[in-house]
Amino acid sequence: MTISWELAHLRIVADIEREIIAGHINQGEQLAPEDKLAAHYQASRRVVRNAMSELERRNVISRQRGKGTFIKQCPAPAQKKEFVAGVILNKVLCVNNMTRLAGIANVFLQQGVPFHVHDSAQSLDSEIRGVGELSQKCDGVILLSVAVEKDIDHLKRIRDRHYDNIVLLDRFFHDVAFDSVCCDHFDGTYKAAWHLHSRGYGKIAYVGSAHDVFSVHERIMGFTKAAQAFNPQSAPVIMRKGVEMHRAGYEAAEELVKQGKADALVCENDDLALGVLEFLKIAGIKPGKEFGVVGFDDLDGIMRAGLGLSSIEANCYETGRKAAQMLVDKMAGAQRGGDVQKIVLPVTLIERESTKRD
Numbered sequence: 515m516t517i518s519w520e521l522a523h524l525r526i527v528a529d530i531e532r533e534i535i536a537g538h539i540n541q542g543e544q545l546a547p548e549d550k551l552a553a554h555y556q557a558s559r560r561v562v563r564n565a566m567s568e569l570e571r572r573n574v575i576s577r578q579r580g581k582g583t584f585i586k587q588c589p590a591p592a593q594k595k596e597f598v599a600g601v602i603l604n605k606v607l608c609v610n611n612m613t614r615l616a617g618i619a620n621v622f623l624q625q626g627v628p629f630h631v632h633d634s635a636q637s638l639d640s641e642i643r644g645v646g647e648l649s650q651k652c653d654g655v656i657l658l659s660v661a662v663e664k665d666i667d668h669l670k671r672i673r674d675r676h677y678d679n680i681v682l683l684d685r686f687f688h689d690v691a692f693d694s695v696c697c698d699h700f701d702g703t704y705k706a707a708w709h710l711h712s713r714g715y716g717k718i719a720y721v722g723s724a725h726d727v728f729s730v731h732e733r734i735m736g737f738t739k740a741a742q743a744f745n746p747q748s749a750p751v752i753m754r755k756g757v758e759m760h761r762a763g764y765e766a767a768e769e770l771v772k773q774g775k776a777d778a779l780v781c782e783n784d785d786l787a788l789g790v791l792e793f794l795k796i797a798g799i800k801p802g803k804e805f806g807v808v809g810f811d812d813l814d815g816i817m818r819a820g821l822g823l824s825s826i827e828a829n830c831y832e833t834g835r836k837a838a839q840m841l842v843d844k845m846a847g848a849q850r851g852g853d854v855q856k857i858v859l860p861v862t863l864i865e866r867e868s869t870k871r872d
Contacts, residue, residue: 526555526565531619535716545575545583554632572620572831576844593810597845599629599838600648600655602682604636609656609813610830617834625842636660637667645672654679654845656837657692666690679844683837685728686856693844693855695837699732700739702826702861706780706808707740709824709863713871715778719751721766721790722782723759730782733810737780739820751775763789771797771805778806778869784813789822791868792871807868820846822867833859 533539545551551562566583569575577583601618603611615631621628630652632644638660647656657680661668673680682694701718710718720737722730734752741750753770755762763786766775770776771793781787787809791801799805801822812825836857 523561523564527568537840541585597653600652601631602644603658604634604660613830614834617831619840621838654841656681658683681837681841691854695857697828697859698734699729703733703736704740705863710778710806711744717777719776720780722754759785764793767793781809784809785810801868802870824866824869827862
């Protein structure tokens with residue numbers, strides 16, 4: 515399997531944080547130099563530098579000129595925690611979920627909460643098994659569920675049979691009472707569509723995957739709302755293709771351009787947008803001048819800046835961190851009873867060359 519450098523640096527981040535949690539790296543200990551870390555992870559020094567920058571941003575390390583890089587002292591928990599957390603993700607080894615998991619781990623590390631991770635591999639049956647296993651050893655769980663609206667009964671059974679302490683990650687369901695933390699998917703594509711409209715693009719379409727999950731539905735609705743506002747006479751152009759993102763973006767752009775249906779695209783995620791950019795390059799169409807493209811997630815700002823892709827910054831790390839803190843508070847009894855909590859984190863449009871027309 516080929517691993518992109520953006521995924522590689524997040525894997526280094528997650529690995530170092532996991533080593534700290536396990537006690538294999540002590541707080542205050544000096545990390546190996548960049549060249550040795552690069553050799554250990556079989557990565558370039560550029561990847562290692564990006565990993566160190568991310569760890570420093572997360573307040574995990576401090577870099578001291580002339581001395582080296584050190585693990586920062588994390589606040590000690592006020593008292594020994596008597597609970598254990600579980601985390602169920604629907605695909606751990608994707609950039610979004612690794613970033614969310616790093617935010618989760620940061621909170622649990624600082625507060626001394628051990629946790630177990632289960633990868634449901636986008637399978638509802640695996641998710642059910644994971645919940646059953648974790649219910650035997652955990653006091654609460656963060657759940658990034660594969661369930662959709664038609665699976666509400668499944669979520670209700672999880673709540674009733676296994677946990678009072680559940681926090682849904684990047685999901686929200688109106689018909690089941692779970693606390694949740696997610697980014698504002700609706701507002702993200704709404705902003706993206708209006709941004710393209712303000713730059714003078716007249717045929718703005720949406721490209722998405724065939725995934726049937728909460729975030730996808732919200733992003734489609736946000737785009738639809740904007741498109742109906744600035745072009746009320748025409749139905750919004752929405753194309754959904756497969757689940758292999760890069761290829762889907764390429765094929766959708768090729769089809770829409772040949773049919774003359776689009777001069778700009780709002781993409782469900784950055785991987786789709788990169789497929790669009792590849793098609794435009796091969797077709798000799800200039801992004802940001804002849805054709806506008808906006809992605810979603812902005813998972814690695816440095817990489818996106820290099821490619822000139824405008825994107826919606828979703829801040830997956832902060833979503834994971836907020837979910838972990840909410841679960842810690844629930845397990846400690848600080849949030850028992852009362853209304854269901856829903857935290858919706860704002861998103862930001864980052865404009866780059868792919869939408870600039872000057």
